[in-house]
Amino acid sequence: MRLSVGEKIGAGYLLAIAIIVAGWAALHASTRRLAETQALHAHTLEVLDQLGLFESAIKDAETGVRGYIITGQPEFLAPYQEAQDREEGELDRIERLTRDNPEQQRRIARLRGLWREKEKMLRNNIETRDRGGAAAAAAAADLVQSGTGNRKMGEIRAVLNELRREENRLLLIRNQAVHDDSHNAVRLLAVCSLAGVLAILFAGTLVLRDITTRVKRLTQGSARIGAGDYAARIPEGSRDELGELTGAFNRMAGQLGQLQEVSRERDSFFTLSLDLICIAGFDGYFKQLNPAWAATLGHPVAGLTARPFIEFVHPDDRTATLAAAQGLATADTLVAFENRYRCHDGSYRWLRWNVRSDVKRKLMYAVARDVTEQKRSAAEIIRLNADLEARVSLRTEELARSNTELERFAYVASHDLQEPLRMVASYLQLLQRRYQGKLDADADEFIGFAVDGASRMKALINDLLALSRVGTQGKAFGPVDCGKILNDALDDLQLAVADSGAAVTHDPLPTVTGDEVQLTRLLQNLIGNAVKFRGDTPPRIHVGARREGGDWHFSVRDNGIGIDPQYFDRVFLIFQRLHGREEFSGTGIGLAVCKKIVERHRGKIWIESRPGEGATFHFTLPAAGARAEDPAASPSLSSSPVSGGTLP
Amino acid sequence: MNNSAPPIHILLVEDNPGDVRLTREALREFKVNNLMEVAADGMAALAHLRREGANFSKPRPDLILLDLNLPKKSGIEVLKEIKSDPELMSIPVVILTTSAAEQDVVKSYNLHANCYITKPVELQQFLDVVKAIEEFWITIVKLPPKTGS
Numbered sequence: 001m002r003l004s005v006g007e008k009i010g011a012g013y014l015l016a017i018a019i020i021v022a023g024w025a026a027l028h029a030s031t032r033r034l035a036e037t038q039a040l041h042a043h044t045l046e047v048l049d050q051l052g053l054f055e056s057a058i059k060d061a062e063t064g065v066r067g068y069i070i071t072g073q074p075e076f077l078a079p080y081q082e083a084q085d086r087e088e089g090e091l092d093r094i095e096r097l098t099r100d101n102p103e104q105q106r107r108i109a110r111l112r113g114l115w116r117e118k119e120k121m122l123r124n125n126i127e128t129r130d131r132g133g134a135a136a137a138a139a140a141a142d143l144v145q146s147g148t149g150n151r152k153m154g155e156i157r158a159v160l161n162e163l164r165r166e167e168n169r170l171l172l173i174r175n176q177a178v179h180d181d182s183h184n185a186v187r188l189l190a191v192c193s194l195a196g197v198l199a200i201l202f203a204g205t206l207v208l209r210d211i212t213t214r215v216k217r218l219t220q221g222s223a224r225i226g227a228g229d230y231a232a233r234i235p236e237g238s239r240d241e242l243g244e245l246t247g248a249f250n251r252m253a254g255q256l257g258q259l260q261e262v263s264r265e266r267d268s269f270f271t272l273s274l275d276l277i278c279i280a281g282f283d284g285y286f287k288q289l290n291p292a293w294a295a296t297l298g299h300p301v302a303g304l305t306a307r308p309f310i311e312f313v314h315p316d317d318r319t320a321t322l323a324a325a326q327g328l329a330t331a332d333t334l335v336a337f338e339n340r341y342r343c344h345d346g347s348y349r350w351l352r353w354n355v356r357s358d359v360k361r362k363l364m365y366a367v368a369r370d371v372t373e374q375k376r377s378a379a380e381i382i383r384l385n386a387d388l389e390a391r392v393s394l395r396t397e398e399l400a401r402s403n404t405e406l407e408r409f410a411y412v413a414s415h416d417l418q419e420p421l422r423m424v425a426s427y428l429q430l431l432q433r434r435y436q437g438k439l440d441a442d443a444d445e446f447i448g449f450a451v452d453g454a455s456r457m458k459a460l461i462n463d464l465l466a467l468s469r470v471g472t473q474g475k476a477f478g479p480v481d482c483g484k485i486l487n488d489a490l491d492d493l494q495l496a497v498a499d500s501g502a503a504v505t506h507d508p509l510p511t512v513t514g515d516e517v518q519l520t521r522l523l524q525n526l527i528g529n530a531v532k533f534r535g536d537t538p539p540r541i542h543v544g545a546r547r548e549g550g551d552w553h554f555s556v557r558d559n560g561i562g563i564d565p566q567y568f569d570r571v572f573l574i575f576q577r578l579h580g581r582e583e584f585s586g587t588g589i590g591l592a593v594c595k596k597i598v599e600r601h602r603g604k605i606w607i608e609s610r611p612g613e614g615a616t617f618h619f620t621l622p623a624a625g626a627r628a629e630d631p632a633a634s635p636s637l638s639s640s641p642v643s644g645g646t647l648p
Numbered sequence: 649m650n651n652s653a654p655p656i657h658i659l660l661v662e663d664n665p666g667d668v669r670l671t672r673e674a675l676r677e678f679k680v681n682n683l684m685e686v687a688a689d690g691m692a693a694l695a696h697l698r699r700e701g702a703n704f705s706k707p708r709p710d711l712i713l714l715d716l717n718l719p720k721k722s723g724i725e726v727l728k729e730i731k732s733d734p735e736l737m738s739i740p741v742v743i744l745t746t747s748a749a750e751q752d753v754v755k756s757y758n759l760h761a762n763c764y765i766t767k768p769v770e771l772q773q774f775l776d777v778v779k780a781i782e783e784f785w786i787t788i789v790k791l792p793p794k795t796g797s
Contacts, residue, residue: 419746422769423666429771430673458769 007240008210012203016196023192030185037178044171047097048164054090054111055160057083058118062149065122069129080122087115094163104166111159118152125149214242222249230257275367276351282329282362284308296370298344314340314348328357328364338371350375403471410468414461421461425454456587460575463589467574470596475515477601479624482509482523482554485516486543489524496531506543510552511624518597519621523556525590526617530558532586535612551603552623557616563609571607594619656682656786659709661693661726662744663718667767671713674778682782685709690721694729697736709739711785714761716745716752724755731760738792740785744777 061083067076091112098104221234230253236246270277270290279288286305294301297312304312313321317339324337334355340348351368358365428451436444486506490497497504504527512519523543530541537559544555563571563578570576572595577588598605598619609615658675662668668686675682685706687693693714696703712730716723723743730736740762745752748766756764765781768774785791 415746418769419664422746422767423664425769426670426771426774427666430670433771 008207009203012200012207015203016199019192019199020196023189023196026188026192027185030181030188034178034181034185037174037181041171041174041178043097044167044174047094047167050090050094050097051160051163051167054087054094055157057087057090058115058153058156061087061122062118062153065125069125072129077126080126084119087119088112091115098167101166101170104163107159107163107166111156111163114152114156114159118149118156121149121152211242214246218242218246218249221246221253225249225253225256228260230254230260273367275369277367280309280364280366282325282364284310284325287363296343296349297341312342314342316340324353324355325364328355329359332357332359338375407468407471410464411472414465414468417461418458421454421458425451425458428454460587460589463587463593464574467589467593467596470518470593470600474600475517477513477515479511480514480516480519481511482519482545485520486523488520489527492520492524493528493531496528500531500534500539502531502534502539502541504541504543507545509543509545510547512552512621513624514601514621515597518600522594522597522619525594526556529590529617530556530560530615533558533560533615535559535561535614547623548620550623551620553618553620555616555618557614559614562611562613562615563607564611565609568607568609572605654681656711657707657709658682658684658711658713659687659693659696660684660713661687661690661718661723662713662715663688664715667715670771670774671778674775675782677775678779678782682786683707689719690723690726692720693718693726694721697730697733697739710791711781712739712741713744713781714741716743716747716756724752724759727756727759727761740789740791742781742785744781 057079060079062080064076064079068074068080091108095105095108098108217234221232224232232253233250234246236243236250273290274292276292276296277290278286278293280286285307286309289301289304291301293299293304297304299312310318310321320337321339324334328334334353334357337353337355338350339353341351342348349370350372352371353366353368355364355366357363428447432447432451436447483506486509490504496502527541527543531539540559542555542557544557546553567578571578571591574592575588576592577586594617595605598621601621603620603622605617605619607615607617660668660671662671672684675684685696687696693712695701696706697709697712699706714723714727718726723745727741727743730739730741737760741760743752743756743761743764744767745765746767753764765777768777
């Protein structure tokens, strides 16, 4: 059933109304029949009336004729003439009135025949009287006296009486029918009304009982839900208003059940949490604490709620704690606040707090975590770090100092060594100048070795000085046009290049950041080396450059004698030589200076080579300006006369 | 040697006897008649120039060759005093030193040194330099007349 309660009640009432209307309809039909019966009744009376009139008219006509015959006075013929005129019409009317009754029609036909015979007899009597005199009168009287006329009259009366009897019988029957009909109608009305009332009562009772039952179920169900049985469900039954109410109840129960589940989980969370969870009031007391508190601090929860929480805070942290709590009365959040809480055994634990306050309810909802161990390790780490840093910076300082000292030592030593060296060299040369050939051959040779040693020492000291100057006498970095410094370096090497017939080519060269003097020296040393360590063919030297991130990668490639990979590291060490003095001159300082210059520019230098196949020296230098500088589009590219060309 | 002209007086301020001797050797080969006096430190040099104590009879030099690295009073201080003394400021001072340090060069010229020369290590070059000094300052340059002598 999908009817609402209202629809059910409506349906009951409709049924009742239909029953009552049916009663009224029956009554109406009966009334109409009654009216019809009454019309028929009137009809019968009219027929009887007409029959009376017909009979009296015949009597009047006979009486009139009789008078005429006796008196011969024509005035007596008036009723006869009237009857002649009217009686046929009367018969027609009666015939029409009783058309529904064939019995009566036959009787009327007989009556018509009898009347015509009667009328003929009367006319004969009149004619006989008219023909003459006393004889006629006698004849006529004779006629009258013969009784023929009376016999005819009797027949007519008999037929009329039959007609009257029939009509009276019909009248009786119709009266009875009218009476019965009206009684029936009243009874039907009464029955229908009763049925209607009963229908209403029945429908009402049904609906009432349905509603009562379901309301009772609803009441019981809600009582169970109210008692906490959220699994309880009320059977829904019909989907009417009550059904909807029941559904709403069931949904409410379901939601309450979910809420209860959520609340149970929240309780578990609160109880089982390892973090310290609490609710505290603006009045300075804890309102609720989870068991983690007792586990962490050793105080029973009851002991913690009994006194203002500030009493458990370390005396040194109380001011900050009170300030933080006061802050929470206006700002709603406090994050990572730390203070110390006293444990039952008198020790303190560090707690880190995250708090949210509800100003309206004057409550603070807080989660605290025991960070004592963390604090301890953090402090330890900080201490160790500080210690380490101190040691590192001390060591760094020592290193820097010893480095500086070494450089200064090298500088001072080479500088101050120059003075006595100059004396030695100068006076040896003076000796040579004045006494060569004046002493014996041995003396000349000794002086020769001494002069040679002094001049080599001079070269070494100059190199040492140059090397120490890379660190101590360097210029501030600025933009350096590598095309220009290559030209400068080649100018300095002009003689060596020309003598060896070397060809120097290069890529387009960029602008880098650095010390122009030192970078010139770097190129000069590398190209000088390439020229110096040439093979049997004239040197072909190429200076390459390509961008790699924020750096420029340079290469100086030659076709010289090359270097055995096992010496790659050694060639950058000071005064390390791979070849005898007779083979190649030099002190072995050049590449050490190169390494020091590149390192001062925070670059790297390395070699690629095989004996007999030439060598390539690679080094990197920081690019000038922006890191995203595009070498191809850069206006700082070298546009010197040797750009991309070949120098002899 | 041309002995007809009065000798040229040169004051060499130098603490290294080797350099003194080398300078003397170089001047020996020089054609102009010259007399070289030597002061071994800054104090002695100033005493000589101001004719203090035993120096009362010392002639005013025509040229001073001044080393910078000196005991007692450095060459820079000596230069400063010479160039701020109206009596002495007109004497040409040639700085002749082993130092090639830029700051020494700049400081010297700021104190109105007349020229700055780094001693060459090679004997021949040294001799050439001394010769060039003599030539330029004594035969080429017209010096102010001697005063106060």
